[in-house]
Amino acid sequence: GDSVTQMEGPVTLSEEAFLTINCTYTATGYPSLFWYVQYPGEGLQLLLKATKADDKGSNKGFEATYRKETTSFHLEKGSVQVSDSAVYFCALSRNYGGSQGNLIFGKGTKLSVKP
Amino acid sequence: KAGVTQTPRYLIKTRGQQVTLSCSPISGHRSVSWYQQTPGQGLQFLFEYFSETQRNKGNFPGRFSGRQFSNSRSEMNVSTLELGDSALYLCASSATGPTLEQYFGPGTRLTVT
Numbered sequence: 028g029d030s031v032t033q034m035e036g037p038v039t040l041s042e043e044a045f046l047t048i049n050c051t052y053t054a055t056g057y058p059s060l061f062w063y064v065q066y067p068g069e070g071l072q073l074l075l076k077a078t079k080a081d082d083k084g085s086n087k088g089f090e091a092t093y094r095k096e097t098t099s100f101h102l103e104k105g106s107v108q109v110s111d112s113a114v115y116f117c118a119l120s121r122n123y124g125g126s127q128g129n130l131i132f133g134k135g136t137k138l139s140v141k142p
Numbered sequence: 143k144a145g146v147t148q149t150p151r152y153l154i155k156t157r158g159q160q161v162t163l164s165c166s167p168i169s170g171h172r173s174v175s176w177y178q179q180t181p182g183q184g185l186q187f188l189f190e191y192f193s194e195t196q197r198n199k200g201n202f203p204g205r206f207s208g209r210q211f212s213n214s215r216s217e218m219n220v221s222t223l224e225l226g227d228s229a230l231y232l233c234a235s236s237a238t239g240p241t242l243e244q245y246f247g248p249g250t251r252l253t254v255t
Contacts, residue, residue, distance in 0.1 A: 063246075070146075070232055070246040116185065129175060129198050130234075130244060132185040 029054040033117045033133035040107055040140050048102040048136045050091075050117035058119040060084075060093050060100040061130070065114045074102075074115070107140045114138070144169065146235050146247035154253045160221040163250045167214050167235030173197075174216040175244060176208060179230040188231075191216055220252075228254045 034049040052058065059078045063071040075084030077093035077100065084091050089104045100117060117133040147166045155161050167174050175198075176188040187200040191210035208218040214235075220227055230251050234244040 068248075070248045071234075072246070073243055076243065129187040129190055129200065130177070130185075131187070134184045 029058065029119060029121065029131050031117050031119055031131055031133040033115075033136055035134075035136070036114075037137040037139055040138070042109055042140055042142050043106045044140075046102070046104040046107045046111075046138070048115055048117075048138070050100045050102065050133060052098050052100065052117075052119050054098075054119055054121065056121065057095075058121050060091070061118045061120070062089070062091055062100070062102050063116045063118060063132075065116065065135070067113075071116065107138070109140045109142055112138055112140045146233055146245055148231075148233050148247040148250050150250060151248065152251045152253075154255060155223050156255055157223055157225060159223050160219060161223060161252060162217055162219045163231055163233075163252070165216045165218075165233030165235075165247060167216070167233075168237075168245055171235035171237050171245075172214050173236045174210055174214065175234045175236070176216070176218050177232045177234065178202075179232060179249070180228075185232070188218065223254045225254050228252060 030053045032051050061076045062074040064074045065071050075086040077084040080095035082093045091100050091102045114135045114137045116135045118130045120130050149164045173192045175190040179185045189208050190198040194210045205221045210216045230249045232249045234246045236244045
């Protein structure tokens with residue numbers, strides 16, 4: 028079945044460091060790919076998305092490119108801030124005639140940014 | 143536009159009891175999905191409702207059920223609670239059409255003792 032694998036955490040970085048969180052997926056067809064972020068005590072927020080191969084999603088300085096040849100959707104940010112400390116989830120969904128199927132999530136990667 | 147709201151935010155129940163959680167989607171959204179989040183299993187899909195019909199269901203026992211009302215509000219029910227049902231239950235809503243985005247509520251933290 029469909030699945031998402033993302034790098035184990037926690038990841039600890041200093042402020043202004045470069046961030047990469049790896050995410051690979053297994054799915055038939057052409058799923059849509061997402062990154063969600065969860066701050067302590069809160070629900071999930073959509074960070075960015077990509078719906079087809081070679082699409083680049085971007086938001087708040089974060090980027091991820093849908094790579095079908097490597098089945099990957101790695102999250103990157105050039106300069107992290109303390110406020111980026113959170114848990115990041117990679118997810119996919121199958122498309123059914125224009126409607127979104129259920130999300131399948133990776134295990135999450137906890138990021139801590141130190142001042 | 144108001145976001146997805148979930149009530150209650152926190153709940154403590156005893157083994158064997160049942161519980162009902164409520165979710166109000168973003169205005170105009172007709173699809174509501176429920177997810178369970180635990181430290182061990184991560185985020186797992188429970189079910190999705192669209193226009194009062196269950197459209198998709200995850201791999202959970204029949205103790206977990208849900209429904210959706212004509213105003214798109216949704217409830218999920220867990221009967222005969224077990225300790226392992228302790229989790230954060232997240233509700234997400236999405237609009238019809240190819241927006242492909244689900245918006246999550248803050249969740250209900252259920253503790254079973």
